[in-house]
Amino acid sequence: MKPPFPLDQAPAPTSPRSSSELDALRSEGDLNQSPQRQAWAAAHLGSQAQNLLERDAAVFLHQSLSTPCLNVLRHVEGAWLEDIAGRRYLDFHGNCVHQVGFAAPKVIAAIKAQLDELCFCPRRYTCEPAIRLAEKLTQLAPGNLKRVSFAPGGTTAVGMALKYARVATGRFKFVSMWDSFHGASLDAISVGGEALFRKGIGPLLPGCEHVPPPEPMRCPFHCGKTCNLACADYVEYVLEREGDVAAVIAETVRNTPFIPPPDYWKRIRAACDRHGALLILDEVPIGLGRSGKLFAFENYDVLPDMVILGKGLGGGIFPLAALLARDSLNIAGDMALGHYTHEKNPVACAAALATLEVIQEEGLADRARDLGAWALQRMQAMASTHPLIADVRGLGLLLGMELAAPAPNGARRPAIAEAEQVMYESLKRGLSFKVTMGNVLTLTPALTITQAELEQAFDILDESLAAVRS
Ligand SMILES: Cc1ncc(COP(=O)(O)O)c(C=O)c1O
Secondary structure (H helix, E strand, O other): OOOOOOOOOOOOOOOOOOOHHHOOOOOOOOOOOOOHHHHHHHOOOOOOHHHHHHHHHOOOOOOOOOOOOOOEEEEEEOEEEOOOOOOEEEEEOHHHHHOOOOOOOHHHHHHHHHHHHHHOOOOOOOOOOHHHHHHHHHHHOOOOOOOEEEEEEHHHHHHHHHHHHHHHHOOOOOHHHEOOOOOOOOHHHHHOHHHHHHHHOOOOOOOOOEEEEOOOOHOOOOOOOOOOHHHHHHOOOOHHHOOOEEEEEEOEEEEEEEOOOOOHHHHHHHHHHHOOOEEEEEEEOOOOOOOOOOOOOHHHHOOOOEEOOOOHHHOOOOOOOEEEEEEEEHHOOOOOOOOOOOOOOOOHHHHHHHHHHHHHHHOHHHHHHHHHHHHHHHHHHHHOOOEEEEEEEEOOEEEEEEEEEEEEOOOOOOOOHHHHHHHHHHHOOOOOOOOEEEOOEEEOOOOOOOHHHHHHHHHHHHHHHHHHHH
């Protein structure tokens, strides 16, 4: 196949995209190519940050959600980021790694101690921190999730889960959700549901069917503002029609968040059982307490066959993910479905053990539930004073605020430009978060955030919404 441009020659820079082209790509987060980003940077970044951003952009491969980057950091701690100019931001994004807060002292101490003790464990050997972490996770997990495999990131753990499902069922098909994200590798984008990752890169894995997520605001079944589980029934319809699906894989709660109604997962669990499919729940950004429970599926009174944890598992310091599987899925002793260089990294495992200790000792799941309930009430109150707010939702400290603006025909349109404006207004005032689906302010603070910090963040959001309105 002829390459689209000579391989030894850099392609010409792409021309700026139209705003509707850009809008179609905003599913996972706000984009770095928008005019608002450029205007914010010109007005707020000093020469030191500008210079470092230029060096970053000159050397890294460009991607719409990272390079060219937003700003340059010099410190993170607790619920806060600090940029190179010394400005502080409450971080309500944190890439969802900051369950225990950034730079948690216990995690750092555990890492330092482990570095002096045993800093790596080559494959074929094991080590005590890895064994203790696997034991701890299986003790904490409900039901029969008694087997573990570690991976260096959520994407790789998702890939492993897909392979286990194929081996266990002898089937190759998967059902997953539109708008979902499971990582950026080819297998993960095949089950993922965002054009930003899937477009122009195929062929993807065969046998990946997508269904609509439980998301009333965008529901193709027009369920109104409340999910009536038509989407859950449709999963069963697809499982029945295909007849040979290996697994349904989904985020228990999409981190936008879409919060499924109470019976949603029970209905899908039962459908999987009826049609011989496994249920894989991806809790990479939402596990470890953020939802108000250690595992988000505990909010739904179901048990998956496999669950994936990641992100904050390494304390927000080490990349580490875990696949937890039913004991009866220990079926591939003569294959190699994981095989990652860092699958038993003692330092990452020490960080994770300390992280789990902090989550338990500080009762961070309960804390997320209580602070989240307060935040949701505050967001509901804000919705009555800001006409831009079309919906607010939350489960623990997994919070979302959807914005809509009047459209010419009396209807409402997704307030995409306004959401971005609110985000940059908030950054100006010291609050950082990302915008998902173009118009959903996605708010995921550290679970260690204080009540005062939480109030400060919502005051900033309130002022920013008011600024955009005026
Ligand atoms: C739901 C979900 N699954 C998987 C991943 C991939 O994790 P990682 O970036 O650690 O590979 C992510 C990352 O954002 C995620 O949000």
